[in-house]
Amino acid sequence: MKPAKVVDRIPPSGIRVFFDLVLGMKDVISLGVGEPDFVTPWNVRESAIFALEKGFTSYTSNKGLVELRQEIAKSLSRRYGLDYDPEEEILITVGVSEAFDLAMRAIINKGDKILVPEPAYVSYKPIATLCGGRPISINTSAEKNFKITPSDVSKLCDRDTRALILNYPNNPTGASYSKKELKAISDVVLKKNLIMISDEIYCDLTYDFEHTPFATLPGMKERTIYLNGFSKSYAMTGWRIGYACGPKSLIAAMTKIHQYTMLCASVISQMAAMEALKRGGLSVQEMKREYKRRRTFVIYRLNEIGLACHIPEGAFYAFPSIKKTGLSSLEFSQELLKKEKVAVVPGTAFGSLGEGYLRISYASNMDKLKEALLRIERFVKTL
Numbered sequence: 001m002k003p004a005k006v007v008d009r010i011p012p013s014g015i016r017v018f019f020d021l022v023l024g025m026k027d028v029i030s031l032g033v034g035e036p037d038f039v040t041p042w043n044v045r046e047s048a049i050f051a052l053e054k055g056f057t058s059y060t061s062n063k064g065l066v067e068l069r070q071e072i073a074k075s076l077s078r079r080y081g082l083d084y085d086p087e088e089e090i091l092i093t094v095g096v097s098e099a100f101d102l103a104m105r106a107i108i109n110k111g112d113k114i115l116v117p118e119p120a121y122v123s124y125k126p127i128a129t130l131c132g133g134r135p136i137s138i139n140t141s142a143e144k145n146f147k148i149t150p151s152d153v154s155k156l157c158d159r160d161t162r163a164l165i166l167n168y169p170n171n172p173t174g175a176s177y178s179k180k181e182l183k184a185i186s187d188v189v190l191k192k193n194l195i196m197i198s199d200e201i202y203c204d205l206t207y208d209f210e211h212t213p214f215a216t217l218p219g220m221k222e223r224t225i226y227l228n229g230f231s232k233s234y235a236m237t238g239w240r241i242g243y244a245c246g247p248k249s250l251i252a253a254m255t256k257i258h259q260y261t262m263l264c265a266s267v268i269s270q271m272a273a274m275e276a277l278k279r280g281g282l283s284v285q286e287m288k289r290e291y292k293r294r295r296t297f298v299i300y301r302l303n304e305i306g307l308a309c310h311i312p313e314g315a316f317y318a319f320p321s322i323k324k325t326g327l328s329s330l331e332f333s334q335e336l337l338k339k340e341k342v343a344v345v346p347g348t349a350f351g352s353l354g355e356g357y358l359r360i361s362y363a364s365n366m367d368k369l370k371e372a373l374l375r376i377e378r379f380v381k382t383l
């Protein structure tokens with residue numbers, strides 16, 4: 001039996017393909033997966049156990065527990081002065097993954113162009129395609145620290161362009177944007193009448209300056225779908241919990257789809273997320289301090305080895321160039337895995353513009369990072 005044509009048109013996730021290889025091998029140091037090596041803070045886990053003990057085992061409102069939506073509204077207001085109505089402007093989802101899918105389904109009419117800065121998080125282009133959209137890449141480069149500029153956006157816009165997706169701090173490049181840089185991009189978003197999809201899942205892991213949510217910029221709250229979640233900030237990837245905030249009309253459209261496809265996010269995860277927001281702040285700061293320490297070490301070592309790497313401003317990924325080695329990203333990753341048992345992700349998993357780069361996650365403990373970098377150094381010397 002043949003699947004739908006549109007499914008044939010999208011590739012399997014490059015990360016998963018590579019990691020299926022890793023699964024069958026022993027003693028591999030994996031710097032591949034994009035998830036924290038910390039476990040969820042104990043008070044958050046305990047709140048879920050408590051929720052179960054008290055018998056919280058049923059569906060919640062489609063939009064999610066009102067108490068959680070209120071907590072999210074309070075937190076955004078307190079941190080950024082960003083005010084959302086918990087009744088109509090916030091939707092609790094099954095991770096940012098679902099929130100992104102809903103956003104695409106809610107805004108795309110067949111043939112709409114969706115601008116995607118590349119290298120890009122693996123889901124963006126396939127989901128836009130599945131929704132009948134035409135993803136258009138905005139090329140970024142190491143010379144510009146993998147950032148887009150207002151003119152990059154402007155040049156690609158025509159009457160079919162519907163939305164711009166921005167993810168900062170970025171997976172896989174670590175690039176982020178200052179308020180001034182974001183303001184310049186927002187001017188084009190306004191001028192070209194775009195919807196902004198802002199994936200800020202790594203907002204708490206911004207190392208060198210304050211994170212600015214896109215929706216706080218003048219005129220942007222009305223046209224931004226702000227996506228965030230608990231996976232990265234609170235080491236809660238397995239809980240599958242995220243949220244979207246935005247204009248009433250778009251949140252209502254997303255909720256309608258969510259009602260039919262997901263009903264609601266898990267009540268236990270929602271209870272845990274509430275605890276994370278109320279009392280998880282300390283753990284976030286500790287994790288961030290640790291990631292920052294690892295970032296310094298990993299970037300220093302990569303450059304020392306001769307794999308040129310810019311300093312990522314956020315998230316927990318290094319994106320070094322391997323162009324000097326003459327190998328393709330896939331060849332480098334496969335050979336490194338075979339010879340030294342270190343798993344990294346070929347840059348091409350994030351689009352063709354990732355050729356010549358690797359994504360190395362530093363969400364691993366220092367001992368593993370030190371050993372992995374020794375092995376990478378040994379491997380590079382043999383080339």
Ligand SMILES: Cc1ncc(COP(=O)(O)O)c(C=O)c1O
Pocket residue numbers: 034094095096097098121167170171199201229230231237240241242
């Ligand atoms: C940029 C980005 N957006 C979204 C996600 C998905 O997050 P969630 O676990 O909330 O579905 C990830 C996960 O790696 C990510 O890196």
